[in-house]
Each structure stands twice: as C-alpha cells, then as structure tokens.
Amino acid sequence: xxxxxxxxxxxxxxxxxxVTTTTTTHERAGTFIVAFFPSGYSLNRIFCQPDxxxxxxxxxxxxxxxxxxxxxxxxxxxxxxxxxxxxxxxKLVSTPHICQHVEVNNFLKMNExxxxxxEDDDDDQLPESLMxxxxxSSLDEDTQIKPCDFDYLKIIxxxxxxxxxxxRHKESTKYYAVKVLQKKIILKKKEQKxxxxxxxxxxxxxxxxxxxxxxxxxxxxxxxxFVLDYVNGGELFYHLQRERIFLEPRxxxxxxxxxSALGYLHSLHIVYRDLKPENILLxxxxxxxxxxxxxxxxxxTDNSTTTTFCGTPExxxxxxxxxQAYDRTVDWWCLGSVLYEMxxxxxxxxxxxxxxxxxxILHKAPVLKPNVSNSGRELLEGLLQKDRxxxxxxxxDFLDLKYHSFFSPINWEDLMSKKITPPFIPSVxxxxxxxHFDPEFTHMPVSSxxxxxxxxxxxxxxxxAGAFPGFSYGPPAGSSFM
Numbered sequence: 001x002x003x004x005x006x007x008x009x010x011x012x013x014x015x016x017x018x019v020t021t022t023t024t025t026h027e028r029a030g031t032f033i034v035a036f037f038p039s040g041y042s043l044n045r046i047f048c049q050p051d052x053x054x055x056x057x058x059x060x061x062x063x064x065x066x067x068x069x070x071x072x073x074x075x076x077x078x079x080x081x082x083x084x085x086x087x088x089x090x091k092l093v094s095t096p097h098i099c100q101h102v103e104v105n106n107f108l109k110m111n112e113x114x115x116x117x118x119e120d121d122d123d124d125q126l127p128e129s130l131m132x133x134x135x136x137s138s139l140d141e142d143t144q145i146k147p148c149d150f151d152y153l154k155i156i157x158x159x160x161x162x163x164x165x166x167x168r169h170k171e172s173t174k175y176y177a178v179k180v181l182q183k184k185i186i187l188k189k190k191e192q193k194x195x196x197x198x199x200x201x202x203x204x205x206x207x208x209x210x211x212x213x214x215x216x217x218x219x220x221x222x223x224x225x226f227v228l229d230y231v232n233g234g235e236l237f238y239h240l241q242r243e244r245i246f247l248e249p250r251x252x253x254x255x256x257x258x259x260s261a262l263g264y265l266h267s268l269h270i271v272y273r274d275l276k277p278e279n280i281l282l283x284x285x286x287x288x289x290x291x292x293x294x295x296x297x298x299x300x301t302d303n304s305t306t307t308t309f310c311g312t313p314e315x316x317x318x319x320x321x322x323x324q325a326y327d328r329t330v331d332w333w334c335l336g337s338v339l340y341e342m343x344x345x346x347x348x349x350x351x352x353x354x355x356x357x358x359x360x361i362l363h364k365a366p367v368l369k370p371n372v373s374n375s376g377r378e379l380l381e382g383l384l385q386k387d388r389x390x391x392x393x394x395x396x397d398f399l400d401l402k403y404h405s406f407f408s409p410i411n412w413e414d415l416m417s418k419k420i421t422p423p424f425i426p427s428v429x430x431x432x433x434x435x436h437f438d439p440e441f442t443h444m445p446v447s448s449x450x451x452x453x454x455x456x457x458x459x460x461x462x463x464x465a466g467a468f469p470g471f472s473y474g475p476p477a478g479s480s481f482m
Contacts, residue, residue, distance in 0.1 A: 147225060150178060153168060161189075177228045183221075186224075192467040197293075197296055199471060202293060208260075210260060231281040232428055236278075249423055255342070263401075271330065272331050274295040275315065302328075307325050309323055314337065317329075318386045333384065335383055340366060344369065366384050376406050
C-alpha cells in the first residue's frame with residue numbers, strides 16, 4: 001500500500017459490538033490525521049506537526065450507520081489522496097537536502113519492515129554513515145547532478161540490475177562510465193544492502209590507482225546512477241580469451257597491481273570476494289583497474305570472519321564452498337586462481353561438470369606444470385592452500401605476497417606511481433573506441449528514458465526512495481566537476 005496505516009487504534013462502542021479502526025495519511029509538509037478516538041471524543045480532522053495533536057471531547061457515541069458512512073468517506077478520501085501523496089514523495093526524492101530531515105527519512109522508510117528478507121551474515125545493519133546522507137556529500141541545490149547532464153552514447157555492459165553506458169558530460173565534455181540500476185529489480189531480489197555497500201566501497205576507492213573511482217552517485221524515482229571512471233582497454237577475460245595465456249612477466253605485473261588493490265581494500269577492512277578476470281579491466285595505458293564491488297564485505301577486521309556463500313564457481317575457496325567461516329584470505333585464494341589462469345589458460349580446478357569442479361576444489365591439488373618458474377609455482381601453492389589458516393597472506397596479509405620471491409623484480413613504489421611501463425598497451429584510438437567491448441552490448445539501442453528525470457511514482461514508497469537513503473554523493477565543495 002502507498003499509505004501506511006499508523007495512528008492510534010480506538011474502540012467505538014456500538015451497543016454490544018466493539019469496532020477497532022485506525023487510519024492516517026500525509027499531505028505536504030504537515031501530517032493529516034484522521035482517527036477514531038475513544039467514546040466520548042469527537043472525530044477531528046486536523047493538520048499537525050510531529051508531536052502535536054488536539055482532540056475535542058464530545059458527549060455522544062457514533063452509531064453504526066454513522067460509522068459506516070464515515071468509513072466510506074474516509075476510503076474515498078484516501079483513494080483521492082494517493083496520487084497527491086505520490087507527487088509529494090516524488091518531490092521529496094528529487095530534493096536531497098530535504099531528505100536529510102529525520103522526520104522525512106522516517107516517513108520514507110515506513111514500509112521497511114514489509115520488505116525484510118531472511119537474514120544471513122551479510123544482513124547486518126548498514127554503517128551509520130549510510131543510514132543518513134553522507135557527511136562527505138556536497139550534493140545540494142547548487143551541485144545536484146541529473147541524468148540529463150549527460151549524453152548517453154553506447155551500452156558497454158549489462159548486468160542483473162541494469163546497464164553500464166558510455167556517457168559524455170555535456171558541460172565538461174569528459175567521458176564516464178555510468179552504471180544505471182533499476183530499483184524495482186534490486187528490491188525484488190532484496191539486494192539493496194549490497195548496492196549501498198558497493199556505493200560505500202566506491203567512495204573509498206579514490207585514493208588507489210588500481211581501483212575504479214566514483215565521481216558521483218544520484219537517484220531518480222526508479223533508477224540509481226553511478227558515475228564512474230571510464231576504462232576502455234577491455235576486460236582481462238577478453239584478452240585472455242584472445243591470447244589464451246600470458247608470459248610470466250606480464251602475469252606478474254597484473255598480479256602485483258591486483259594484489260596491491262586487494263591489500264588496500266583489506267586495510268580498510270573490506271573483503272572483495274569476487275575476483276575474476278571479468279571484474280579486472282585494463283585502462284588505455286595497460287594498467288589494471290578493479291571494478292564491481294557488489295559482493296564486498298565491509299567491517300571485516302584482522303581476526304573476524306563471515307559466512308555468506310557468494311562468488312563465482314570457478315574461483316570459490318574451499319571454505320566458502322563448504323559454507324564455513326572465512327576471512328580476508330579468501331581474496332588471496334581468488335588471486336591464486338586468476339594468476340593460475342593467466343599462466344596456464346584455465347582456472348586451476350576447472351571442469352565443465354560443476355559437481356566435479358567443486359570436488360576438485362575441495363580435494364585435488366592444482367596441477368603445476370614446469371613451464372612456470374619455481375617461484376611462480378611456489379606462490380601458487382601458497383595462495384591455493386586449501387587450509388586458510390596455512391594460506392599465504394594469513395599472517396601479514398598483502399606483505400606476505402609483496403616480499404615473496406616471485407615479485408622480487410617488482411619495484412612497488414614505482415608500481416604504485418605507475419612508473420613501470422605495462423607489458424601490454426591496448427590499441428585504443430580514443431574514448432569512443434569500443435573495439436574491446438562486446439558487440440552484443442555496443443549494438444544495443446540506448447533507451448531515451450535515461451534522460452527522464454520526472455517519472456511518475458508507480459511503485460511503493462520504499463521503492464521511490466526509502467530503500468536507498470544517503471545514496472547520492474558529490475565531490476567535496478569547491479572542487480571542479482569530476
């Protein structure tokens with residue numbers, strides 16, 4: 001229902017019959033209260049602000065006929081007000097600074113309990129910073145970004161909740177990847193907490209060279225928008241498919257950049273959990289860019305664990321597959337799987353038969369052929385250790401990898417400052433060169449609805465905005481656009 005029935009329940013004596021009923025609705029800035037109060041009080045229609053209400057004593061009870069007439073009138077009244085309430089909600093959603101008010105935020109979250117999902121380990125309460133508008137956000141009337149601030153040129157990716165588009169900011173003419181997600185689908189699959197966690201992680205990525213950066217996030221009544229770095233060198237998966245394997249120096253370079261990115265996330269108590277070639281991009285200079293943070297787990301300190309079953313089958317660690325508690329070392333297992341694939345052409349335990357592949361992950365040792373150096377095979381053995389308490393990285397996390405002999409040719413300071421020339425530079429003529437993207441996506445038509453900022457609210461109040469409080473983000477005040 002659009003209107004939450006909240007106000008105090010009351011008993012009205014009708015001879016020997018007792019009727020309990022209650023209703024409220026909201027109109028504009030005030031709250032329009034319609035309620036039946038105990039016998040001896042008259043029916044009042046009043047405008048009130050929070051914590052203010054007046055009730056007038058009366059001397060008679062309502063009869064059944066009067067009650068039925070009142071209920072009929074109220075039902076018609078509520079139906080008449082539904083469209084007005086939708087308009088009101090839409091205005092609230094499109095004015096972020098108003099949503100900062102506690103009362104407004106509470107109002108938008110009225111239906112929250114109706115959409116609760118069965119809890120698992122990832123259904124912890126969101127960080128407090130996500131339950132209100134972020135203090136880092138400067139998204140106000142002067143800096144608000146809208147969908148129509150961009151020209152949407154091509155679709156460059158597609159996922160469960162929406163699409164990723166190449167877009168050009170009209171004023172600055174800069175190019176960005178804009179991730180557009182459908183709220184309705186997110187809510188139907190009960191994934192709003194993961195989306196908000198992704199937004200939180202993205203906000204922390206701006207300080208690392210190998211993590212995709214967030215420039216803006218904003219929302220309309222039915223969509224969420226992430227404005228991200230545009231990276232057009234192609235997925236690592238795309239290049240692996242073309243070349244089958246990489247020479248060891250090239251694989252080492254990529255593994256070093258990935259490891260530094262994972263180590264940075266771990267330092268922020270974030271576990272990535274979904275490392276795979278599809279989530280590893282190359283920029284136009286040939287450097288790694290890690291993307292897609294929807295499965296990240298925040299708040300995992302050095303000695304803490306989680307139990308949620310998630311990830312991609314080929315890269316699942318044994319402890320995840322067995323639904324046991326796991327920690328940040330799950331990311332080092334995944335890195336071992338990706339490094340193995342770069343050196344040998346397939347994930348270490350791959351089989352077309354999923355059951356057989358899972359059995360391989362749990363019980364078989366990886367086959368390490370001699371075309372890889374001793375230090376490389378030793379690193380793979382350490383990363384692909386089935387017992388997480390003995391896995392490389394369990395002691396000092398990223399430092400265990402950093403000082404491993406396999407990475408001895410890497411100058412880590414030069415790596416972080418991008419002073420090392422990448423072993424492969426994608427052939428890219430400019431930002432509109434889409435040769436490294438799947439034609440299945442780039443040939444899809446771009447929807448004109450992306451520029452519709454004022455779509456009518458056709459879903460619940462929570463679908464309008466309540467499920468995503470604090471989603472909008474802008475750069476610090478005084479900085480130039482992106």
